[in-house]
Amino acid sequence: MIYLRLILCLAGLFAISARAEEPAACCAETPAEETPLTPRSLYQLGATFTNDRGEAITLAQFRGRPVVLTMFFASCGYACPLLVSDMTRIQDALPPDLGDTTAYVLVSFDTKRDTPAALARYRADRELGPQWHLLHGDDDAVSELAALLGVKYRLEANGMFAHSNLITVLNREGEIVHRRNGLQGGLEAAAQALTAASTAP
Numbered sequence: 307m308i309y310l311r312l313i314l315c316l317a318g319l320f321a322i323s324a325r326a327e328e329p330a331a332c333c334a335e336t337p338a339e340e341t342p343l344t345p346r347s348l349y350q351l352g353a354t355f356t357n358d359r360g361e362a363i364t365l366a367q368f369r370g371r372p373v374v375l376t377m378f379f380a381s382c383g384y385a386c387p388l389l390v391s392d393m394t395r396i397q398d399a400l401p402p403d404l405g406d407t408t409a410y411v412l413v414s415f416d417t418k419r420d421t422p423a424a425l426a427r428y429r430a431d432r433e434l435g436p437q438w439h440l441l442h443g444d445d446d447a448v449s450e451l452a453a454l455l456g457v458k459y460r461l462e463a464n465g466m467f468a469h470s471n472l473i474t475v476l477n478r479e480g481e482i483v484h485r486r487n488g489l490q491g492g493l494e495a496a497a498q499a500l501t502a503a504s505t506a507p
């Protein structure tokens with residue numbers, strides 16, 4: 307089975323080699339089930355999220371690619387737009403090949419309003435490219451991920467969330483290798499961490 311998967315993967319690589327503008331999606335998005343996850347890997351989290359196309363996603367599906375991840379909610383009027391624009395600036399600061407293979411993951415706190423359709427609108431409004439993954443999950447999935455990341459959030463009486471402003475960089479195995487805390491600044495350090503994460507195991 308593993309051998310067959312490798313063959314298919316290699317065949318996929320040859321097939322896309324003539325289209326260099328596309329990332330090697332075949333292998334990058336296939337979990338490398340052959341080796342066990344490390345104890346520090348966030349991909350131990352078994353929770354399932356749903357993306358803005360309505361597809362079920364586990365974070366482990368990002369195994370094999372560096373990841374920039376932040377928790378947010380789509381109707382936030384202040385901090386989250388800044389976090390997203392900082393992630394965009396990190397993407398712009400990377401060499402094109404790394405910028406294209408990195409996954410930019412937004413996970414919503416808002417389990418009620420951030421439906422796939424709401425997240426799809428958010429993607430369209432901000433012109434987020436195919437490397438961006440907008441996810442929502444149930445309360446358990448969101449709180450478990452927040453705890454692992456060290457993100458605090460609270461639903462306020464006005465329906466808005468008070469929350470930490472944290473951008474997290476994961477290496478290809480889903481281990482946290484960098485945190486950017488607060489709003490703006492520190493983008494160069496995040497880009498450097500991503501560059502290191504793209505080569506480290």
Ligand SMILES: [Cu+2]
Nearest residue numbers: 379382385386
């Ligand atoms: Cu916010």
